[in-house]
Each structure stands twice: as structure tokens, then as C-alpha cells.
Amino acid sequence: MKIKTPIQSAEFREAAKVFERGGPLAPTCGARTRNGGTCTNPPIKEGKGRCLSHCGPKAANAFRERQKRRFEAGQITAEEWNRAEARRAANRLGDAWKKDPWVPGRTIDLKEHEEAFVGALGGIDVAELAPAVADWLRWKYQRLQIDTRNDVSWMDVRLSKLPARIESAGQRTEATSVKATEDQGMQGLWRPSRGSFDALSRRSLPDQPRAPKPVRQGAVVRAGRPRIRPVCADEQQDLLDLYRDHAAALRPIMKMTTGEAKQWAVLRVLRAYLDEPQNTSAHQRWLALVQATLVPPMRATGTG
């Protein structure tokens, strides 16, 4: 079909949305994930149907080259390019830290919070920590003390997780201390440059406070409704007729029921039951009422 009119074109665009990212027919990576699911990231062009995380190094490099060309051609912003480069560098550093936590480098700058962070460590010298541990700790601080305020989790990090990390990082390795002095620039490893950190975090907004818990809308908690509705003239007549028809049964109940409003309420409960005898809750209410008014409390019947 050829698209001839603007309306057709708009309809086509609307229909094509199902194939766009997030749409029901959008292509997904589909790689098996560690938790047993399938990856739902969008595939990259170079990845033979796989996403950037699952396409392998060759396709990922080709992706970077294309991104670079697009940046140079002005098709993506410098900010987007820098963010992608910072992410790649941080990933490389993370890989290096898996082999040696003493490899110099960092992926986060707490900026004006750094001083408070150092103060919150209670005597631990952050400069003496393995760079991987210090970096992990700064991210934890950012997450638990700046983005959100979770003192309990932060204490857990400080008192239990941090000692374990320090322990497993071990002593400063020979290789890294030599390398660090020889090669101050740490070529090949990403060094933080000012301004790159804002772009690094995927978080665009700090955590919002949680929504309040929903209030159950039961009959019991519904506020503002008077427990006993006033009786209008029509209803009064209706209920009096009902009373007359069932006077024998109602007389003892009414005797036990103090107050006119409550007596009207008793009649309403009976009416609800008689209107719908198969309605279980109406039946239950009526039975409960009869029991409450006619069966004397246990204490009164006790023989002691």
C-alpha cells in the first residue's frame, strides 16, 4: 500500500509504534540471563540481534566506532558520547579490579560530600583502602546517605561489609605499587576528569519518598459517615410496616435496644435480610444482631 494522505501517514506511524522500543512487538536481545529469564534490551545494529551487553567484544567495538562517527558527524551530543565513554572506562576499571582491587582509579566523585564521607568512616583512612574498596564504599555512601537516607544499611556497610571487603582485598600488591609509581598517568585506564561523573550515574533524579500505604476502603474505616442514618418519613413508614409484620419477633429485640436511632437501625438490618434472604452478609448481620440483643453475655449466665 502506498501512503498518500497525511492521515494514512499518521496511522502508519501509530501502527508502527508496536515495533518501537517498549512496544509489544519490539525486537529484544533474548539472551539467557543469570536469573533464568531472557534479556529484553533492544538489539544493537552490529550485534546479530543481541544487545550491547550480550553482543560480544567485536560487535561492541563496532558499535563504539559507529557511535564515534555519529558524534563526529554531530548526530549525537558530546554529552551522550562522553557518558558512553565514561561508562566503558568504568566497566574496564571494574574488570581490572576483579583481578586486582589495588589497581588505581575511581568511578565516582562525591564532590562536596567527600568531606562528610571521610568523617563518616570513623577513623578509617580512605586513602589506605584498595581503590576498588574505596570506590565501592563511595557508591554505597552516595546511595545510602545522599540519594536516600538509610542509616541502618549504611551502618551495616560500615561495620560488617566494609571489614569483609578490606579483608578480601588483602595487602597492596607489588605489581600495582610498582606500576603506579612507574606510570603515574595510568595509561589505558580511565582517570576521572571533572564533569564526567554527573554523566556516569544512570540516576537522573534522586529517590522520591515512598507513596503512603493505601488505606483499606472497608465499611469499618470509611470516615465521615454517621453510623446511623437519619430516617426520612417514607422510610419510617416502610420500617413501621415491617415492624408490624414481625412484631412478635421484634418486640424482645426492641426491648433490649436503647435509643430510637438504634431501633431504626435494627429494622434496617432486618429489612436488608428479608429483601435478600440469600445474601450471606445481610443474613450474618441479622443473626449477629439477634444474638447480641437476645443472648445474655457469658458472665451473666455463669454459675460461679
Ligand SMILES: [Zn+2]
Ligand atoms: Zn541482552
